[in-house]
Amino acid sequence: MQDWSKRKQTGEGDADSTRMALIEAGLDRFGVKGYDAASTREIAAAAGANIASIAYHFGGKEGLRRACAEYVAGLIGSVARSVFGADFEKAESAAAALPAAEARTELVNGMMRLLRFLLLQPQAKLIVRFMLREIMSPSIALDIIYGGIFRPVHRRLCALWSAATGKQMESEEVRLAVFAMLGQAVYFRIAQEVVQRRMDWREVGEAEVESISRILIANLNDSLDRDARAAGGERK
Amino acid sequence: MQDWSKRKQTGEGDADSTRMALIEAGLDRFGVKGYDAASTREIAAAAGANIASIAYHFGGKEGLRRACAEYVAGLIGSVARSVFGADFEKAESAAAALPAAEARTELVNGMMRLLRFLLLQPQAKLIVRFMLREIMSPSIALDIIYGGIFRPVHRRLCALWSAATGKQMESEEVRLAVFAMLGQAVYFRIAQEVVQRRMDWREVGEAEVESISRILIANLNDSLDRDARAAGGERK
DNA sequence: GTCTATAAACAGATAGAC
């Protein structure tokens, strides 16, 4: 089992490092085995801490779960900021006013950054696993992440899509097209095990991401072209 | 908790119905809570059976897990047959010999049937949840399903893609394009909770599937057009 | 084939020494 303690084995009295080690170990074990199945003994051992420290720092197992959820929510927020821009929450109107070519470039770049993050960053595995568990058995953490991060990001992408194609911003068609675009990227992370087997890839590195990226960007550009033609036709 | 017994409460001596009730209850509880977290007491209660019956019929909890995996594998197989044709295992060479227009029609129809199954059939929820758990913490069940069903289906789709576009059948590009196509459909099932919130859909019924289908089919046709143009250019 | 009773291992929580 992985060691999340990241510190000397000689009894360290640092409260914050123990807290953090417990959260990271909890995130790992909860993610792999699920909340009920992961034992506090197992988590404490992975963190290099004592069993009683969970009760001391978080009040109990349930408190550690909440702390883990808050940590991931923060992580997802900072990732969204680095992938879709530092101000994605408020950039909707600005995005809608962009020239078509610039909006398209932003969409393509965002897509590439998202794919790179999903497939190359180790954190992504943690986040995706956490999100899948939340989707399979939803808790309040999902509400927080949806309203606070997913919805504003999706709205901004719709604004960009609208600016790039001339289609109406919040139309059903645009919202679904953005989902289809995101779905392709996310799927390659979720189904990575299966993709690797089928592609005979030993690992997914720069070269493999480049291959996937080429297809997804081409698909994105085709979709945008089609919608731009359709919107142009509507105007005539 | 749901009752999977489907039989009278008066002590029934039917071994097969007990077996089946235990498998269905196990599938449900393993799917919702995970293997370790679901207790045999809970499963036996949901099946309307005694705790000891799990040891008797399956040799223990692990045996029940294997029986559930085999049941789902069979279920996925029969679904794949109804969606992608009764003989998908052996139809690869036949698919490769189809005229381009017919191959394209088969791809489009398969995609629509897959989407309809994923979003409209209640079984799909069970299957997808089971597959996600297997992908998050893989067991031998994943090997069985990959080799027995997923790989042959994917190969047949690649053969159809090749016939529809003129691209080389087992090229990296074709295999990835097929993954991207499947990913869009599967994603709408996995992220259904999130999609419903964003679309303000109370449920996903015929009308909603039709909306999604329209986008995905258009994306598929665009991808095929692009690859057909590129393959035509290569030949000159 | 189904049931009750029970064994042996494990869980989370906590009191108290340091």
Place this chain on the structure above:
DNA sequence: GTCTATCTGTTTATAGAC
């Protein structure tokens, strides 16, 4: 703040009655 020791409840597995 960290540790050991222990309490209480729950887990899976199984022996044996019917």
